[in-house]
Amino acid sequence: MFKAVFPGSFDPPTLGHMNIIERASFLFDELVVIIAENRQKRYFFSAQERLDMMQELVKPWKNVSAIIWDHLIVDYMKQENIRLMVRGVRGMDDFSYEFELSMMNKALYPHIETLFMTTDPKYFVLRSSSIRELASFHGDVSAMVPPLVAEALHRKNP
Amino acid sequence: MFKAVFPGSFDPPTLGHMNIIERASFLFDELVVIIAENRQKRYFFSAQERLDMMQELVKPWKNVSAIIWDHLIVDYMKQENIRLMVRGVRGMDDFSYEFELSMMNKALYPHIETLFMTTDPKYFVLRSSSIRELASFHGDVSAMVPPLVAEALHRKNP
Amino acid sequence: MFKAVFPGSFDPPTLGHMNIIERASFLFDELVVIIAENRQKRYFFSAQERLDMMQELVKPWKNVSAIIWDHLIVDYMKQENIRLMVRGVRGMDDFSYEFELSMMNKALYPHIETLFMTTDPKYFVLRSSSIRELASFHGDVSAMVPPLVAEALHRKNP
Amino acid sequence: MFKAVFPGSFDPPTLGHMNIIERASFLFDELVVIIAENRQKRYFFSAQERLDMMQELVKPWKNVSAIIWDHLIVDYMKQENIRLMVRGVRGMDDFSYEFELSMMNKALYPHIETLFMTTDPKYFVLRSSSIRELASFHGDVSAMVPPLVAEALHRKNP
Amino acid sequence: MFKAVFPGSFDPPTLGHMNIIERASFLFDELVVIIAENRQKRYFFSAQERLDMMQELVKPWKNVSAIIWDHLIVDYMKQENIRLMVRGVRGMDDFSYEFELSMMNKALYPHIETLFMTTDPKYFVLRSSSIRELASFHGDVSAMVPPLVAEALHRKNP
Amino acid sequence: MFKAVFPGSFDPPTLGHMNIIERASFLFDELVVIIAENRQKRYFFSAQERLDMMQELVKPWKNVSAIIWDHLIVDYMKQENIRLMVRGVRGMDDFSYEFELSMMNKALYPHIETLFMTTDPKYFVLRSSSIRELASFHGDVSAMVPPLVAEALHRKNP
Numbered sequence: 001m002f003k004a005v006f007p008g009s010f011d012p013p014t015l016g017h018m019n020i021i022e023r024a025s026f027l028f029d030e031l032v033v034i035i036a037e038n039r040q041k042r043y044f045f046s047a048q049e050r051l052d053m054m055q056e057l058v059k060p061w062k063n064v065s066a067i068i069w070d071h072l073i074v075d076y077m078k079q080e081n082i083r084l085m086v087r088g089v090r091g092m093d094d095f096s097y098e099f100e101l102s103m104m105n106k107a108l109y110p111h112i113e114t115l116f117m118t119t120d121p122k123y124f125v126l127r128s129s130s131i132r133e134l135a136s137f138h139g140d141v142s143a144m145v146p147p148l149v150a151e152a153l154h155r156k157n158p
Numbered sequence: 159m160f161k162a163v164f165p166g167s168f169d170p171p172t173l174g175h176m177n178i179i180e181r182a183s184f185l186f187d188e189l190v191v192i193i194a195e196n197r198q199k200r201y202f203f204s205a206q207e208r209l210d211m212m213q214e215l216v217k218p219w220k221n222v223s224a225i226i227w228d229h230l231i232v233d234y235m236k237q238e239n240i241r242l243m244v245r246g247v248r249g250m251d252d253f254s255y256e257f258e259l260s261m262m263n264k265a266l267y268p269h270i271e272t273l274f275m276t277t278d279p280k281y282f283v284l285r286s287s288s289i290r291e292l293a294s295f296h297g298d299v300s301a302m303v304p305p306l307v308a309e310a311l312h313r314k315n316p
Numbered sequence: 317m318f319k320a321v322f323p324g325s326f327d328p329p330t331l332g333h334m335n336i337i338e339r340a341s342f343l344f345d346e347l348v349v350i351i352a353e354n355r356q357k358r359y360f361f362s363a364q365e366r367l368d369m370m371q372e373l374v375k376p377w378k379n380v381s382a383i384i385w386d387h388l389i390v391d392y393m394k395q396e397n398i399r400l401m402v403r404g405v406r407g408m409d410d411f412s413y414e415f416e417l418s419m420m421n422k423a424l425y426p427h428i429e430t431l432f433m434t435t436d437p438k439y440f441v442l443r444s445s446s447i448r449e450l451a452s453f454h455g456d457v458s459a460m461v462p463p464l465v466a467e468a469l470h471r472k473n474p
Numbered sequence: 475m476f477k478a479v480f481p482g483s484f485d486p487p488t489l490g491h492m493n494i495i496e497r498a499s500f501l502f503d504e505l506v507v508i509i510a511e512n513r514q515k516r517y518f519f520s521a522q523e524r525l526d527m528m529q530e531l532v533k534p535w536k537n538v539s540a541i542i543w544d545h546l547i548v549d550y551m552k553q554e555n556i557r558l559m560v561r562g563v564r565g566m567d568d569f570s571y572e573f574e575l576s577m578m579n580k581a582l583y584p585h586i587e588t589l590f591m592t593t594d595p596k597y598f599v600l601r602s603s604s605i606r607e608l609a610s611f612h613g614d615v616s617a618m619v620p621p622l623v624a625e626a627l628h629r630k631n632p
Numbered sequence: 633m634f635k636a637v638f639p640g641s642f643d644p645p646t647l648g649h650m651n652i653i654e655r656a657s658f659l660f661d662e663l664v665v666i667i668a669e670n671r672q673k674r675y676f677f678s679a680q681e682r683l684d685m686m687q688e689l690v691k692p693w694k695n696v697s698a699i700i701w702d703h704l705i706v707d708y709m710k711q712e713n714i715r716l717m718v719r720g721v722r723g724m725d726d727f728s729y730e731f732e733l734s735m736m737n738k739a740l741y742p743h744i745e746t747l748f749m750t751t752d753p754k755y756f757v758l759r760s761s762s763i764r765e766l767a768s769f770h771g772d773v774s775a776m777v778p779p780l781v782a783e784a785l786h787r788k789n790p
Numbered sequence: 791m792f793k794a795v796f797p798g799s800f801d802p803p804t805l806g807h808m809n810i811i812e813r814a815s816f817l818f819d820e821l822v823v824i825i826a827e828n829r830q831k832r833y834f835f836s837a838q839e840r841l842d843m844m845q846e847l848v849k850p851w852k853n854v855s856a857i858i859w860d861h862l863i864v865d866y867m868k869q870e871n872i873r874l875m876v877r878g879v880r881g882m883d884d885f886s887y888e889f890e891l892s893m894m895n896k897a898l899y900p901h902i903e904t905l906f907m908t909t910d911p912k913y914f915v916l917r918s919s920s921i922r923e924l925a926s927f928h929g930d931v932s933a934m935v936p937p938l939v940a941e942a943l944h945r946k947n948p
Contacts, residue, residue, distance in 0.1 A: 002476070002501070023587060027476070027558070040768060072769045084501070089590075095569045102592050104762055108771060113497060116563075116590035118576050121437035130262055136198060137230045139266060160318070160343070181429060185318070185400070242343070247432075253411045260434050271339060274405075274432035276418050279911030288736055294672060295704045297740060356926060388927045420920055424929060446578055452514060453546045455582060595753035604894055610830060611862045613898060634792070634817070655903060659792070659874070716817070721906075727885045734908050745813060748879075748906035750892050 002027075004084035004115070007034035007073045010050050011043045012149045013057055014131060016123035020088040023117060025061040028084065033058060037070040044132050045152070057146055074109040083111050090119040090127075160185075162242035162273070165192035165231045168208050169201045170307045171215055172289060174281035178246040181275060183219040186242065191216060195228040202290050203310070215304055232267040241269050248277040248285075318343075320400035320431070323350035323389045326366050327359045328465045329373055330447060332439035336404040339433060341377040344400065349374060353386040360448050361468070373462055390425040399427050406435040406443075476501075478558035478589070481508035481547045484524050485517045486623045487531055488605060490597035494562040497591060499535040502558065507532060511544040518606050519626065531620055548583040557585050564593040564601075634659075636716035636747070639666035639705045642682050643675045644781045645689055646763060648755035652720040655749060657693040660716065665690060669702040676764050677784065689778055706741040715743050722751040722759075792817075794874035794905070797824035797863045800840050801833045802939045803847055804921060806913035810878040813907060815851040818874065823848060827860040834922050835942065847936055864899040873901050880909040880917075 006024060010017060010033070024031050033054055037047040045053070047068045054066040069076050077083065085105070089095045095116070102114035119126075126144050135141050135153040142150050164182060168175060168191070182189050191212055195205040203211070205226045212224040227234050235241065243263065247253045253274070260272035277284075284302050293299050293311040300308050322340060326333060326349070340347050349370055353363040361369070363384045370382040385392050393399065401421065405411045411432070418430035435442075442460050451457050451469040458466050480498060484491060484507070498505050507528055511521040519527070521542045528540040543550050551557065559579065563569045569590070576588035593600075600618050609615050609627040616624050638656060642649060642665070656663050665686055669679040677685070679700045686698040701708050709715065717737065721727045727748070734746035751758075758776050767773050767785040774782050796814060800807060800823070814821050823844055827837040835843070837858045844856040859866050867873065875895065879885045885906070892904035909916075916934050925931050925943040932940050 027587060027589075038765075040765070072766070072771050074771075075769075089569075089573075095563075095573075099563075099569075099592055100759070100762075103595065104766075106594075107775065108766075113501060113591065115501075116592075117587065118573055118590075120580075121577065127258070130258075133196075133198075134230070134262075134266075137233075139230050139232075143265065185429060185431075247411075247415075253405075253415075257405075257411075257434055261437065264436075271343060271433065273343075274434075275429065276415055276432075278422075279419065285732070288732075291670075291672075292704070292736075292740075295707075297704050297706075301739065354923075356923075388924070388929050390929075391927075416917070416920075420924075423933065424924075443574070446574075449512075449514075450546070450578075450582075453549075455546050455548075459581065601890070604890075607828075607830075608862070608894075608898075611865075613862050613864075617897065659903060659905075721885075721889075727879075727889075731879075731885075731908055735911065738910075745817060745907065747817075748908075749903065750889055750906075752896075753893065 002084060003030040003032070003080070003082045004028040004086050005032045005034050005073065005077060005082055006086045007036050007069075009036055009041075009043065009128065010054055011045055011128050012050065012131070012145060012152065013054055014123070014126040014128060014145050014149075015143075016088065016090065016119050016126035018057060018146060019120055019123055020086065020117055021058060021064060022061070024086045025064050028086075029063060031061075031064045031086070032080075032082070033064060033066040034073060034076060035066060035068045036073065037068050039070060044156070049152070053149055053152060056148060072108070074105055074112065077112065078109060083113055085112060085114045087114055087116050088119050089116050090123070160242060161188040161190070161238070161240045162186040162244050163190045163192050163231065163235060163240055164244045165194055165227075167194055167199075167201065167286065168212055169203050169286050170208065170289070170303060170310065171212055172281070172284040172286060172303050172307075173301075174246065174248070174277050174284035176215060176304060177278055177281055178244065178275055179216060179222060180219070182244045183222050186244075187221060189219075189222045189244070190238075190240070191222060191224040192231060192234060193224060193226045194231065195226050197228060202314070207310070211307055211310060214306060230266070232263055232270065235270065236267060241271055243270060243272045245272055245274050246277050247274050248281070318400060319346040319348070319396070319398045320344040320402050321348045321350050321389065321393060321398055322402045323352055323385075325352055325357075325359065325444065326370055327361055327444050328366065328447070328461060328468065329370055330439070330442040330444060330461050330465075331459075332404065332406065332435050332442035334373060334462060335436055335439055336402065336433055337374060337380060338377070340402045341380050344402075345379060347377075347380045347402070348396075348398070349380060349382040350389060350392060351382060351384045352389065353384050355386060360472070365468070369465055369468060372464060388424070390421055390428065393428065394425060399429055401428060401430045403430055403432050404435050405432050406439070476558060477504040477506070477554070477556045478502040478560050479506045479508050479547065479551060479556055480560045481510050481543075483510055483515075483517065483602065484528055485519050485602050486524065486605070486619060486626065487528055488597070488600040488602060488619050488623075489617075490562065490564065490593050490600035492531060492620060493594055493597055494560065494591055495532060495538060496535070498560045499538050502560075503537060505535075505538045505560070506554075506556070507538060507540040508547060508550060509540060509542045510547065511542050513544060518630070523626070527623055527626060530622060546582070548579055548586065551586065552583060557587055559586060559588045561588055561590050562593050563590050564597070634716060635662040635664070635712070635714045636660040636718050637664045637666050637705065637709060637714055638718045639668055639701075641668055641673075641675065641760065642686055643677055643760050644682065644763070644777060644784065645686055646755070646758040646760060646777050646781075647775075648720065648722065648751050648758035650689060650778060651752055651755055652718065652749055653690060653696060654693070656718045657696050660718075661695060663693075663696045663718070664712075664714070665696060665698040666705060666708060667698060667700045668705065669700050671702060676788070681784070685781055685784060688780060704740070706737055706744065709744065710741060715745055717744060717746045719746055719748050720751050721748050722755070792874060793820040793822070793870070793872045794818040794876050795822045795824050795863065795867060795872055796876045797826050797859075799826055799831075799833065799918065800844055801835050801918050802840065802921070802935060802942065803844055804913070804916040804918060804935050804939075805933075806878065806880070806909050806916035808847060808936060809910055809913055810876065810907055811848060811854060812851070814876045815854050818876075819853060821851075821854045821876070822870075822872070823854060823856040824863060824866060825856060825858045826863065827858050829860060834946070839942070843939055843942060846938055862898065864895055864902065867902065868899060873903055875902060875904045877904055877906050878909050879906050880913070
């Protein structure tokens with residue numbers, strides 16, 4: 001029985017995130033999408049908004065759930081006895097950061113295994129921060145995020 | 159009749175920027191330097207100050223003009239029917255960011271071609287943010303920016 | 317009247333190369349594809365074979381031609397009074413090499429401008445060496461190279 | 475029932491490889507270590523020697539086996555109906571190559587998932603080629619490879 | 633008589649910093665640890681707190697001292713007639729930034745030599761910002777910073 | 791009394807190498823340039839030719855000498871009780887390789903300190919392999935190597 005977590009800010013969720021979730025849902029018995037909430041950071045969408053969007057988006061997969069977590073990710077994994085963490089990487093820049101993060105996590109919880117999955121090339125441009133900026137200019141984000149996220153972005157950028 | 163844009167923050171313009179502008183002025187019939195103004199970002203020099211400096215600096219080249227633009231760069235290019243965007247890259251770090259940006263722009267406007275030009279090695283250190291920091295310590299920036307920019311920096315760092 | 321060269325080994329030409337050629341054919345009045353022949357290197361296809369394939373492939377564009385050149389690329393550019401060199405980059409690794417090469421070329425011929433164009437993400441995997449290796453295992457290369465190249469690869473890997 | 479492959483040259487196997495194998499043996503129901511044999515490449519140890527070493531080394535894990543394969547890795551995966559490939563990455567350089575390889579493999583077999591695991595920092599220096607070179611100078615490789623590999627290297631470098 | 637500086641924010645000092653200081657103390661006759669204070673940046677620990685911690689930490693090495701400096705580092709080096717600057721690099725990301733910084737410094741003071749030392753792999757994860765974030769979640773930082781820093785972090789994150 | 795080694799293939803020595811040697815000669819009491827000779831590699835200039843060139847080139851600095859060494863560099867350092875190794879890095883690619891090499895060397899000889907010096911931007915293009923290739927095409931290498939090396943290259947490429 002393999003359980004894995006897929007943590008992130010998801011501010012907002014992108015088609016790239018959903019691509020990783022879909023593929024990971026086939027690899028593990030259970031996948032928990034963790035909406036990270038760090039009280040020292042500022043988000044565009046609140047934790048509750050991000051959770052609501054994600055819970056709607058993961059409905060197609062019965063073995064995928066979503067939660068908010070405002071402590072260390074490794075603390076959730078220890079508490080739930082989960083050893084696997086999935087991370088999507090779009091290229092070198094992502095990997096450099098993820099590589100360091102995975103070593104930090106392993107130092108905190110040696111039983112963790114971080115599994116990196118590469119994002120499909122067609123989703124390379126889907127960085128959440130770029131999408132937020134694009135939406136602030138009323139650019140067309142419909143090919144980058146699920147419809148319900150596109151609507152949420154439009155509501156926030158009237 | 160080839161027209162190209164050269165967008166950037168130019169906060170402030172550096173000798174590296176001017177090197178790209180000079181070389182690009184020979185490659186295209188017309189070159190528009192776009193002073194990007196993003197209302198969600200904070201600049202050291204105002205858009206008008208950056209435009210005034212740039213317009214003074216590009217006077218030597220008859221086919222180069224400068225404008226302020228506060229929407230998506232691709233929107234200007236669509237409106238003016240310009241397909242070419244010039245970007246200067248100083249090394250790996252720049253390229254990584256520029257590469258992603260070019261793919262985002264192409265997703266928004268498939269007719270765009272981003273042409274990357276490499277900065278001459280002697281201009282490698284001329285990052286606008288570093289020059290601003292240097293000027294804040296009253297360091298000597300005279301070898302890094304045109305004289306009128308050096309003066310503007312000194313006036314802002316009394 | 318802007319002329320540009322697009323040099324490479326083209327051993328063999330890939331759909332990624334053809335994508336760059338097609339896009340560059342719209343940017344310049346004339347584009348010369350240079351089949352580089354370095355007598356100290358070993359090629360899978362002979363220079364004549366690579367030229368034959370390329371000449372067939374560029375027929376759709378009236379302003380594109382192909383030649384073999386076995387000296388320094390900058391010597392051809394000097395001789396033909398061409399200042400523009402186009403290079404396609406697929407990502408960080410390519411760029412690192414190309415960046416150095418462009419500086420070397422500029423040291424040899426200061427009037428050169430190397431213009432980098434990014435390859436479309438769907439062509440990222442089309443490295444000639446990988447395609448040759450794939451063909452040697454009788455893998456399916458039909459989505460990676462033009463049909464006439466696929467046939468040539470099959471003939472060489474019976 | 476999750477089966478995964480862990481392909482490589484293993485010329486020779488290092489402690490870094492064994493670290494990945496040990497950790498992956500806990501993640502999958504079955505793990506097949508594939509000794510890649512490419513007839514166009516030259517190896518220091520023959521395929522049979524590499525297989526003999528690996529089979530001895532994986533004895534502690536009941537769900538791990540080793541085979542020689544001289545075609546495309548994806549052909550083995552298709553034939554055995556295995557969708558998961560494990561790859562160890564030690565840093566940026568490895569990842570750059572692996573990233574491209576994973577996209578090539580996905581182009582050949584869309585059902586493949588490549589899962590990247592990061593090597594523990596203490597195994598960063600264990601590149602097989604460096605170990606071979608070190609052994610050729612009679613350097614001490616005992617902290618880098620399993621004892622039976624160290625002996626094999628000494629026998630080959632009398 | 634070789635004197636060197638080792639500048640940084642040290643917000644807070646990590647075991648990685650101390651590893652560099654210890655090794656550098658053997659290489660130079662005198663080593664000055666410079667606590668950089670930039671009035672336009674925000675720090676977690678005040679300059680005085682960082683100095684107090686560092687002065688306590690460097691007591692074991694008689695030839696190492698610590699100071700606060702709120703101007704350009706090169707100004708201190710010019711004033712004290714010191715030509716050597718030591719920087720620790722943990723990997724590619726660090727190096728990219730450090731490389732550019734070293735060129736900037738050399739442009740400001742051509743006599744400077746920046747000597748890069750690589751951090752031991754076991755200290756790779758010790759980025760000050762990550763440690764501050766970890767401490768804010770009450771994570772265990774005892775293996776990452778000296779005991780007196782761990783205590784200071786706990787006092788600041790009650 | 792600080793002694794350092796500066797190892798390399800020096801096939802041939804470039805102005806970039808000489809720039810590092812000149813600067814390092816001021817940092818250490820004694821600097822030994824080690825001409826690495828690996829019997830499993832092929833060189834353009836023989837070890838004796840490379841030594842003859844280097845010995846001529848380092849004559850201006852009384853504290854610099856040159857030797858041939860065909861074992862592990864760390865063996866020479868142990869034998870001579872030298873702990874410092876100088877390496878020049880021109881950018882990210884160099885650093886990636888050098889970083890790994892320094893960790894390998896430290897694993898073999900924990901007392902080693904590798905000090906990285908950055909090459910001046912004007913010497914970025916001076917890779918020995920590129921210079922050899924350029925010389926094979928009778929390109930002008932006079933701005934890249936010392937005169938005696940330029941002559942040696944011309945003699946070898948009649």
